[in-house]
Amino acid sequence: MSTWPRDETPLSPAADEERRRDIFAFLRNGGQHHVAQITAQGADWLASASACPRSTLTLWESRPGAPVVVSCGGDVFDVVNVPAIFGRRMLDRLWSEGPGSGPVAFHRGRMLLFAAPGTAQRLPSLLGWEEWGSAVPPLLCHGTGDAITVPPLSPPPAANGTGARWVVAPDTRHPWLPGPEVLLWACVRAARATSAARVRISIFPPADQDAKVYDVSRRR
DSSP states (O other), X not given: OOSOOOOOSOOOHHHHHHHXXXXXXXXXOTTSOOOOOOOHHHHHHHHTTSXXXXXXXXXXXXXXXXXXXXXXXXXXXXXXXXXXXXXXXXXXXXXXXXXXXSOEEEEXXXXXXXXXXTHHHHHHHHHHHSTTGGGSOOOEEEOTXXXXXXXXXXXXXXXXXXXXXXXXXXXXXXXXXXXXXXXXXXXXXHHHHHXXXXXHHHTSOOOOTTSOOOXXXXXX
């Protein structure tokens, strides 16, 4: 899989360029994360997956600083839940070589990538057939009947850069969402990058286990 699959969903060039700047800032500044903010339209979209959207919005408005529980599946969105480091590698590939991403949240050491409906069912099957599928860490795919917890609609200042946060916040009533083929491509690219990094490190003598190691070959 050398190129990412084409998607017919149109993207706004101006909005896409702005989102690319935001995600690259997050990926480059490991200690100073960009904290994206959900818009009213984005909150409407998140709530639309629940059985009672109006009641859900009312509850969120009364507790804007609390984590939010959202339903998955239906015809709104699925969510692919991956370990944080691997998720960052996926986002790096999606935004530097691919079509970008849909909304993305960081919560409790995991990256939550919002995806097109049906992805939760198809992605595990596609990974099972992929040569590099065994190199991908276990994914949690949330679809119809599942619910997840995402960062607050308005994260408190103390949480900026250290706790739950939106990396790419939903900002429109109809955000673009990657499908299973696009996320499969990102998983494989991230797994290949991880494997290559291990090969490079293995040719050197064992390093101090307490020392931090940074892969400067990815410096922009």
